[in-house]
Amino acid sequence: MIPVLGLAVGIALGLLLDPTVPLWLQPYLPIAVVAALDAVFGGARARLDGVFDAKVFVISFVSNVVVAALIVFLGDQLGVGAQLSTAVVVVLGIRIFGNAAAIRRHLFRA
Amino acid sequence: MSDDPRRDAPDAPVPGEVPADAAAPAAEPAEGTAEATAKGTAESTAEEPAPARPRRRQSLVAASLIAVLTVLLGFAIAVQVRSTGTGGALDVAREEELVSILDDLDNREERLRAQIADQRGELRDLTDTDSRSAAALEAARSRADVLAVLNGTVAAEGPGLVMTISDPESRVRVADLLDAIQELRGAGAETMQIDGVRVGVSTAVTGGPGDLRIDGRPVSAPYEVVVIGSPADLRTAMSIPGGVVDAIGRQNGSVGIEQRDRVVVDALRPLDEPQYAQPDTD
Structure with missing residues (x-):
C-alpha cells in the first residue's frame, strides 16, 4: 500500500513541480529509474512470495540505483557509456521481466 | 500459457536471487533483535517478549524509508518522462x-x-x-x-530697398528706367520687381514716356521698385552724381529711397523655355 501511494505521490509531485533535470544527472537518471523499478518489482515479488523484508528492499533499492549509476559513470569515463547503459538496461529489463512473470504467476496462477 | 515451462528456466535464477535477498532478512532481523535483546538469554526465547516495540519502530522506519524511496522513484519517473518528452530528438x-x-x-x-x-x-x-x-x-x-x-520663378525676400520713382510730368523714358535697372544690377541687386512686374534676365522695357511697359505689361507712375541686395550699396549706387536720382530729377521726377531690413519680391514671371539652345552635355 505504502509503495503504491508513494509512487502516486511522487509522480504527481514530478508532474506538478516539473523541474528540469540538471545536466550532470541526465545520463544517470533513466538508468537509476530502471534500476529502482527492478528493485520495486523484486520487492513486489518477494511480498507475494511472503519473504518480503523492508531492510532488504531498501538496501537493494539504493544499491541497485548506485551500482547502475556507477556502471554508467564508469562507462562514460571509459568511452563506452552508451554501450554500458544499454547493457545495464538489458540486464535490468530481463530481471524485471522475470520478476513480472513470477508476480503474474502468483496473481493469475498462470 | 504454453511458454510457461520454458519461461521457468530464465525465471529460475531470479527466484534464486530474490529469495537470497529475502532469505537474509530471516537471519538479519534475528541478529538485529538479538542485539537489541542482548541482555536476553536465548535467541529463540528472547524474540517472544521484547520484540513488540523495537520491531514496531523498525517497521515504522522501514515503511517511511520505503515511502521516501518510492516517492523519489515516482518523482524521477515523472521528471524523466517529462524531460524525454520535451527534450527533442537530439537527446536520443x-x-x-x-x-x-x-x-x-x-x-x-x-x-x-x-x-x-x-x-x-x-x-x-x-x-x-x-x-x-x-x-x-x-x-x-x-x-x-x-x-x-x-x-523670378519663386518669391524672394531679404534686405533691400523700396524705391519710388514719381513722374508727375510723364517724362521718364525707357532709358531712364533701364538705367535704373542696370544701375541696381551693377550695385549687386539680386532680384527686383517694378510695379508688380518681376524683372528677370530677358526683361524688356518698352513704350514711350507716360506709357511704359515692362515685358509688355503697362506700368504707371509712381513706379515702385522693390530690390533685394545690400541696402547701403544700392542706395549709394542710386545717389551718385549723374546717376539715377539725378537723371529722374532732370525729367522733373523724384526718387524716394527707403532702406529696409526685409523686403519681399513676390511677383513671378514665367520661365523662358529655350527654344533652340540645348545644354551642352560635354
Missing part, C-alpha cells in the same frame, strides 16, 4: 547522427555568414550611393533655388 540521437547534424549546421552557418557579408557589402554600396545622390540632390536643389530667384 547517436553520435554519428549528431556529427552529421553538426556538420549540416556548420555548413549552413558558413553559407549564412557569406550571405551576411554579401548583404553587408550591398548595404554599404547602397548607403554610399544614397548619400552621394542625396548630396547631389541637395546641391542641385540649392542651385535650382538660386536659379529660380534669379529667373
Whole structure:
C-alpha cells in the first residue's frame, strides 16, 4: 500500500513541480529509474512470495540505483557509456521481466 | 500459457536471487533483535517478549524509508518522462547522427555568414550611393533655388530697398528706367520687381514716356521698385552724381529711397523655355 501511494505521490509531485533535470544527472537518471523499478518489482515479488523484508528492499533499492549509476559513470569515463547503459538496461529489463512473470504467476496462477 | 515451462528456466535464477535477498532478512532481523535483546538469554526465547516495540519502530522506519524511496522513484519517473518528452530528438540521437547534424549546421552557418557579408557589402554600396545622390540632390536643389530667384520663378525676400520713382510730368523714358535697372544690377541687386512686374534676365522695357511697359505689361507712375541686395550699396549706387536720382530729377521726377531690413519680391514671371539652345552635355 505504502509503495503504491508513494509512487502516486511522487509522480504527481514530478508532474506538478516539473523541474528540469540538471545536466550532470541526465545520463544517470533513466538508468537509476530502471534500476529502482527492478528493485520495486523484486520487492513486489518477494511480498507475494511472503519473504518480503523492508531492510532488504531498501538496501537493494539504493544499491541497485548506485551500482547502475556507477556502471554508467564508469562507462562514460571509459568511452563506452552508451554501450554500458544499454547493457545495464538489458540486464535490468530481463530481471524485471522475470520478476513480472513470477508476480503474474502468483496473481493469475498462470 | 504454453511458454510457461520454458519461461521457468530464465525465471529460475531470479527466484534464486530474490529469495537470497529475502532469505537474509530471516537471519538479519534475528541478529538485529538479538542485539537489541542482548541482555536476553536465548535467541529463540528472547524474540517472544521484547520484540513488540523495537520491531514496531523498525517497521515504522522501514515503511517511511520505503515511502521516501518510492516517492523519489515516482518523482524521477515523472521528471524523466517529462524531460524525454520535451527534450527533442537530439537527446536520443547517436553520435554519428549528431556529427552529421553538426556538420549540416556548420555548413549552413558558413553559407549564412557569406550571405551576411554579401548583404553587408550591398548595404554599404547602397548607403554610399544614397548619400552621394542625396548630396547631389541637395546641391542641385540649392542651385535650382538660386536659379529660380534669379529667373523670378519663386518669391524672394531679404534686405533691400523700396524705391519710388514719381513722374508727375510723364517724362521718364525707357532709358531712364533701364538705367535704373542696370544701375541696381551693377550695385549687386539680386532680384527686383517694378510695379508688380518681376524683372528677370530677358526683361524688356518698352513704350514711350507716360506709357511704359515692362515685358509688355503697362506700368504707371509712381513706379515702385522693390530690390533685394545690400541696402547701403544700392542706395549709394542710386545717389551718385549723374546717376539715377539725378537723371529722374532732370525729367522733373523724384526718387524716394527707403532702406529696409526685409523686403519681399513676390511677383513671378514665367520661365523662358529655350527654344533652340540645348545644354551642352560635354
